[in-house]
Amino acid sequence: MSDHICSAGCTHSSHLNDADLQGEFAEARRSLRASIGGKPTTGAAGKAGVTQRPLPSKKAGENFSHYYVPANDKTVHWGYFSKSIEPLLKVESGDYATIETVTHHSNDDFDRMIKGDPGAESIFHWDAKGKNIDRRGMGPMDHPLGAGGGMGVHVCTGPIFINGAEPGDVLEVRCIDTMQRPSGNPEFHGKTFGINAAANWGFQYNNLITEPKTREVVTVYEVDAKGDHTSAKAVYNYRWTPQTDPFGVVHPIIDYPGVPVDHSTIQKNYDVLKGYEIPVRPHFGLIGVAPAEVEMASSNPPSYTGGNFDNWRMGRGATAFFPVSVKGAMFTVGDPHASQGDAELCGTAIECSLTGLFQFILHKKADLPGTKLYDLDYPLLETESELIVHGFSCPNYLKEFANSADPVAEVCSRASLNTAMTDAFNKTRRFFMNTRNLSEDEAISLISVSVDFGITQVVDGNWGVHAIIKKSIFPK
Known part of the structure; x- marks a missing residue:
């Protein structure tokens, strides 16, 4: 897929098409479903639940490792990139990680997207006494909307420190596979759901032609959860009504992430998009490394180190290249999507929790001249047939x-x-x-x-x- 410019003798690309590696990811699927069903994740407990797992395809003399990173209130941070967060783990160039990601829109339908899922429940827990993840965004902790001010909205899993990465290098991230995160609620066993919010930050918001002219609409989609990656269908939609969070703050619009929606205050319309099927193309809207310029950067605007650039091509089989700006690169991923069109016009895609299998490869600055990575100061994507x-x-x-x-x-x-x-x-x-x-x-x-x-x-x-x-x- 990509120009290989690492040191002699490396084995970074030897397993990208290995059936055994795909088998390991299938095992990760089973582990995730078991943990969501209430059973403990397999493997010895590591930091924040991070585990190291063997790769059955590993051959004599090869020294890469595979890690499993669950999404929970100890492994995610909300709404920002930072070069100063303590990393979840440190990996070598060539290592693999299976990483869970959770959408920040899950509380738009608690029953379908949070209930019965221990990881999601720990992330979104919020009652009158407190919330497990207080800071949501890089704003002030005393912001009237809530800690962090929603100045950055995405649930971010990471960071992961790449040993040997220094400013001027390039980090290659191969997305080998993805899987949908199934609902943990027995009522919706075997199903996955996602949220599309036509929100106040969308392109359409000040250009509506039917009444009421100012409105935000949430559409709930059912997405294939078996790994077949076929289609999504709308279940129902509703107009956002003012929501009062557990701290008593009223949110007349969608202005702070993770506010639990009280479904007794909304009117559900099940007669929506009947017969329409949306092709599913799972991908990660937010993926990148930490910038050097600030201690904390909002997850919302993308920049030269990647972040929330929302390209639907960043899915299974794609490779991303990021210029390293800080020691260790500090890789983070989030904003998972089931599907999205170019432009993401109304403000969101089908925001649907995903797990991805990634491989990390470090390209040193001295090796970049003469390759496609030379002078790279932006996120570059590569698919089998294209460079983006x-x-x-x-x-x-x-x-x-x-x-x-x-x-x-x-x-x-x-x-x-x-x-x-x-x-x-x-x-x-x-x-x-x-x-x-x-x-x-x-x-x-x-x-x-x-x-x-x-x-x-x-x-x-x-x-x-x-x-x-x-x-x-x-x-x-």
């Missing part, structure tokens, strides 16, 4: 607005498809000139006749445009 370059309205908003009192508000106010397209073009031109040794004129012609540009998302504050480069155009 990501442009943003503000490529590194944390640096650009370092002197601003609120860099997130600054980038949101400047979001523009024009600037995102310009950035995507500049990066694509640089990619062809620096990694393929083309002249500028050659690069521009090739871009115009063969590269597809698309709108990644227009809802994360820092809007995105991606360029899809088909690998078939390269000289054989």
